[in-house]
Every structure is written in C-alpha cells, then in structure tokens.
Amino acid sequence: MPTRITLADVHALATEAHAGQFDKIGAPYIRHVEAVAAGLAPFGVGMQMAGLLHDTLEDTDLTAEQLLAAGVPGTVVDLVQRVTNNPDVTYQAKIEAIVTNYGATLIKIADNAHNSHPDRTAQLPAEKRERLARKYADARSVLWAAVPVEDVKAIVSIVNPALLGELGAQLWR
Numbered sequence: 001m002p003t004r005i006t007l008a009d010v011h012a013l014a015t016e017a018h019a020g021q022f023d024k025i026g027a028p029y030i031r032h033v034e035a036v037a038a039g040l041a042p043f044g045v046g047m048q049m050a051g052l053l054h055d056t057l058e059d060t061d062l063t064a065e066q067l068l069a070a071g072v073p074g075t076v077v078d079l080v081q082r083v084t085n086n087p088d089v090t091y092q093a094k095i096e097a098i099v100t101n102y103g104a105t106l107i108k109i110a111d112n113a114h115n116s117h118p119d120r121t122a123q124l125p126a127e128k129r130e131r132l133a134r135k136y137a138d139a140r141s142v143l144w145a146a147v148p149v150e151d152v153k154a155i156v157s158i159v160n161p162a163l164l165g166e167l168g169a170q171l172w173r
Contacts, residue, residue, distance in 0.1 A: 005049075005073070007049060007052075009071070013072075014052040023120075025124065035117075037052045040110050043154075049073070054080055054084075057084040067080070082097070082103075083107050083108055098143070102147060112136050112140055113156050113160040113163055116137075116163065117162070
C-alpha cells in the first residue's frame, strides 16, 4: 500500500507530468493547473489535488492506475476521471455529466474560470477568443446552476474575479 501522498507530492507529480507542455497562450501548462487548484483551496486538500491533476489523464502519459499507485487517493482519481475529455463525448454532454457530481462541477468551474481569464483570452486570435468565450459562457450557465452560488463565488473570486459581474447578472435573471 502506498504511503499517504501530500499536496506537495501531487504538485511535484503534476509538474513532472506537464513538463515541457505549454497552454494555448504559450505559458507553462503547470501554471494553468496551479490556478485551478488555487481556486479549489476553500474546498480542501483533496480538491486541490484534483485541480492539480485535472488534465493529467488527457494531456500526459499518466493513467488512473499510475495515479493510484503513486498514492493519489481514489476519490481524487475519480474526480480527475470525471472531468477528463472523452473523444466520443461532445463538450455539452461532458458538461451535463460533470454537473451530476459536486466535486467534478467545482473543478470544471475553476478550469472554466481560468480558461476565461481576460489576461489569457486577450492573447488569443480574435476568432478563437470569440468562439471560446461563447463555449465557456454556455458551460458556465450549466455549471454555475449546479452548485450553491457561494461556492461559485469562492472559486471565481480567486481564479477570475472578472466573472463576478456575470455571476451577479445570472443571479438576477
């Protein structure tokens, strides 16, 4: 049985897994998963672990079995699997499946918030920026409705405070 893994261990695992990877704007990929994990801090260490690992199964060679063998708790691996893209599932269907699980929903809210951050989106070509803005806004309408507004606010205020106005507008609809 593996020893108990710490948040620092998971950070090192994610750093190694994403080494040499860059996101859509050319930033080291680890910065994205760190931002997602930071947004999940109010929800505990397990959620931060899931945030750090949320893209490992789809963007690295790591498998769920390897995460478990490294000592990552099964509950964390389950959340990572729930938010992992499947090429046979549309994005809308993925979002609809994610909102059936509270923890997965929080991870996806943090992921969406970071992907929607104005400092990041401003660096994308206009066409891509507009397409992703629509995609992420549509997802937010489903994600945000699935958990208490206080939880959305806790994440968004850390990851992307620019979305707080949108959250307020959604509350008044």
